[in-house]
Amino acid sequence: MSIRKTVCFLVLVGFQYGFGQNELREIKGEIRVEAGFEGSVNIVNTTTAETVIVNVGESFSLLAKQADRFIFSAINLESVVLHVTKEQWSGAQLMMQMKPKNNQLKEVIINEYPMISAKGLGLVPENQKSYTAAERKLATAGDFKPIMLLGLLGGSMPLDPLINKINGRTKRLKKQIVVEGKENNLIEV
Structure with missing residues (x-):
């Protein structure tokens, strides 16, 4: 009977210890962008699939567990991935610095082709009169x-x-x- 009680006690303590580490705490922070970006940033907690939309320069608060993963993204900003550390989870203010995304376009060259025209392609008959x-x-x-x-x-x-x-x-x-x-x-x- 004492072995049964001991095993039961260890199982209950193990559950308490295991689930006690899953406490949700509020993480507060602010998003800053260096080039004067006006817009909103999506914050996604990939562990809980919770999404929050925050304007740049405003503070935000999220519920998170230790080792949760956040993705900060916006259309014209580079995405940032953050793993919640013990210091951030314990209540320190989070400052997210995001950088603008450079969209490098390929060079466009415009050539003039005199042979390509509506008459040259046969869309319009060659002997058709054009009016002023x-x-x-x-x-x-x-x-x-x-x-x-x-x-x-x-x-x-x-x-x-x-x-x-x-x-x-x-x-x-x-x-x-x-x-x-x-x-x-x-x-x-």
């Missing part, structure tokens, strides 16, 4: 012709050409086409 900006505006505005009045009988007369004829826009666009043609002739000479 003034010609495209005139086509959009529409040139009113008196024969268009017959469209009233069928109920399908476009109003844009009539309105543009009344307010003089069509006449201005035709003058602009003439001026544009003269400018192109000067450039060729």
Whole structure:
């Protein structure tokens, strides 16, 4: 009977000793970044899968056990891994200094390839006429012709050409086409 009591006592003391080391304590600290980073930092306790988001310069507090592992990460900062030591677990203030992450891009070289164009690739037929900006505006505005009045009988007369004829826009666009043609002739000479 005494051996049974002794074994039972040792088992109970062993459980007490084993689980007594798993005490959670609050760890307090602050995150600092050297280059004036404004943003937030994610703090992940990988042992308990607990996540906290803290703004840079603000203090934080986390519950942790001794030997827990924390990962401090942000988009533009280098990640820092911290294993909780006995000194940090006993209540010392934690100061995390994080560094900005440098994202080195590869060199981009832009070459001009005159052979690559819409016509060269066959997207647009080679003999297709290209209109100038003034010609495209005139086509959009529409040139009113008196024969268009017959469209009233069928109920399908476009109003844009009539309105543009009344307010003089069509006449201005035709003058602009003439001026544009003269400018192109000067450039060729």
